[in-house]
Amino acid sequence: MNRKKLITFLLFTFLPMMGMGLLMHYCGGTTSFKTTDPSAALKGFLFGAGAMLIPLLAVVFTQLIFKDPVLRGLGISFKINRWWWIGWLLMPVLALAVLGMSLLMPGVQWTAEGEAVEAAMQQMPWLGPWSIIAITLASGLLSGVTINAVFAFGEEIAWRGFLVKELKGRKFLAVAMIIGVIWGLWHFPLILNGHNYPDHPVAGVFMMVLMCLALTPMLLYFRRKSGSVVVPAIMHGTFNAVVGVSILFVTPYNDLLVGGAGLAGIVVLLAVDVCLFLYDRFVSKERIFSAEV
Secondary structure (H helix, E strand, O other), X not given: OOHHHHHXXXXXXXXXXXXXXXXXXXXXXXXXOOOOOHHHHHHHXXXXXXXXXXXXXXXXXXXXXXXXXXXXXOOOOOOOOHHHHHHHHHHHHHHXXXXXXXXXXXXXXXXXXXXXXXXXXXXXXXXXXXXXXXXXXXXXXXXXXXXXXXXXXXXXXXXXXXXXXXXXXXXXXXXXXXXXXXXXXXXXXXXXXXXXXXXXXXXXXXXXXXXXXXXXXXXXHHHHHHOOOHHHHHHHHHHHHHOOHHHHOEEOOOOOOOOOXXXXXXXXXXXXXXXXXXXXXXXXXXXXXXXXX
16 A cells, blocks of 8 residues: 555545535535525535545546556446446335334334425325335436436545555455545535534534445445446445435434434445345355455
């Protein structure tokens, strides 16, 4: 591992993100979905979308400074295999699992009276809860493999591309933990501006790290199985697009408990990690979990 190179990358990744977070705050933007101010929401969306490209730019600048091929060797491949399909289609299954787990959280109940649900039903009264869920998942699958995947690639080329290469020689789980912590902490300017945890922004920073720690082994496993960093980009983009269904029909809403970024999501992701470990240990011919990256 080239420590100077890794530190350079982290500086290029974190400093612009912190600057963007401050700029968003002083411009009156927010990434909280609870805001009723259209201007603040638009600013938050634009800043949030732009933030996803920061890791890509950090990789490019770091590679140029150290005179390495900019994107070569970072896992970019378009040779499609079954792991592309499995990873993509797994995301709506996870969203439904998170919805189920959210309903198991203490005091949480099913409701069809949420603001977003009521608004949809008023515009299209023939829709029922399950129709809304189906439409959300279908549209999420489409956006997840297209526009969302493009923006998610801006992150994944760094987390599951550049960092995997720079941490080569370490055990799979050790690499997953390192990447998970970096990835989670990188979000803190957005979290403090309302992203994912609008009611608990400070505690949300720690929850985001836990969520990224739980999500990284799965994304890294599919990165290795598929042979391409494009697959975690598709999974990342699709997960972002569909996981909102897990909070549409729950009440009361507690951002630390329900949804993909809450305790419910973390539990589901850890369960998936365990399933992948068991598959890797007893079914797969490879032993990715116990091997070096």
